[in-house]
Amino acid sequence: MSRPTPRMTRLAAWIAIPAALVASGVVVSQASYSAFSSTTVNPTSNWTAGSVALTDDDNNTALFTAANLKPGSTGTNCIAVTSTGSLASTVKLYGTNATTTKDLASNITLSVVQGTGGGFGTCSGFTALGQGASLYSGSLAAFGTSSTNFATGVGTWAPTGTASETRTYQVTYTVSPSAPNTTQGGTAALGLTWEAQNS
Numbered sequence: 001m002s003r004p005t006p007r008m009t010r011l012a013a014w015i016a017i018p019a020a021l022v023a024s025g026v027v028v029s030q031a032s033y034s035a036f037s038s039t040t041v042n043p044t045s046n047w048t049a050g051s052v053a054l055t056d057d058d059n060n061t062a063l064f065t066a067a068n069l070k071p072g073s074t075g076t077n078c079i080a081v082t083s084t085g086s087l088a089s090t091v092k093l094y095g096t097n098a099t100t101t102k103d104l105a106s107n108i109t110l111s112v113v114q115g116t117g118g119g120f121g122t123c124s125g126f127t128a129l130g131q132g133a134s135l136y137s138g139s140l141a142a143f144g145t146s147s148t149n150f151a152t153g154v155g156t157w158a159p160t161g162t163a164s165e166t167r168t169y170q171v172t173y174t175v176s177p178s179a180p181n182t183t184q185g186g187t188a189a190l191g192l193t194w195e196a197q198n199s
Helices: 006-031 140-146
Strands: 054-056 074-083 089-101 108-116 134-139 165-175 187-198
Touching: 054 187, 074 089, 074 187, 089 140, 108 140, 134 140, 140 187
Parallel strands: none
Antiparallel strands: 054 074, 074 165, 089 187, 108 134, 108 165
C-alpha cells in the first residue's frame, strides 16, 4: 500500500478545513432559529387576613371608684364599646382579677344591660335593646368567679364586620340593704373585659 505523498496530505488538510467550516455553519445556522412557544398567565394572587377589633370610650378609667359604701349604696355608669373589625364576630363580657375582703363582693349586686346611646361617664340617652338586653344580674362575687373568659362570658352582640358598630353597656352596682356588720371596711375589685372572636 502506497504512502500518501506530502502533496496529497496538504491537499486533504485544505479540503478538511472548508468542510469543517461548512459543518460549523450548519450548527450555528440551526441555533439561530428560536422555537415556537406559547404561555398563559394567571395574575398574581394575594392573601389578606381579616380582623376583629374592639375599642371603648373609658380613656383607661375604671367604671367605678366607690368609697364609704354602706347598705343600700348604689351607682350606675355606662361604657360604649365599638367594633371596627372586618370579620363577623361575637362579643362576650367577662370579669378579670376579682378580689374581695370581708365578703363584700358577695353583698354587692351587679347588673349589666346592653343597649345604645350614652357612653362613659353618663348614661344619658341610653336605651336597652329590648328582650335579652339584661346580660347579668347577680352578685359581684358570682360574676367574678363564673364569667372569667370568652367561653363563660355573657353577651349577645354579633357585629357583622361590614361597618363600625357600637354597643353601650349600662353597669349598676347595689350594696345589699342587709349587708352584715362584718362587711365594714371590706373591699371588692373586678376588671371588665370585652372580647371579640370571629364567627
